Amino acid sequence: MERDGQLPLYDLVAARLKDAHATVRGLQVPQDVRAALARRLLVITAASKHDLAGAARRLERLMEDIDRGALPAEPEDRRAKGST
DSSP: OOOGGGHHHHHHHHHHHHHHHHHHHHOOSOHHHHHHHHHHHHHHHHHHTTOHHHHHHHHHHHHHHHHTTOOOOOOHHHHHHHHO
16 A cells, blocks of 8 residues: 555445445435445445545545535436326
8 A cells, every 4th residue: 555544534434335335225316316426436436546545535525515406407308208
């Protein structure tokens, strides 16, 4: 490991990512929204390999968005199908 001093941060981010994936799986939202959130988590996971602190900030923002209900919008064609 490049920076042994970052091991606690790695552990923290890994635990938060695991919790975030469980949270996203448990959301009662359309599959498209859940997939968009899962993709964001995968991007954060990949970013953590290069910029751990930045990934931790992105993960925190994503979880704040989820907590306040600011989720990705359902695509237009899906909303149109559901409203007819």
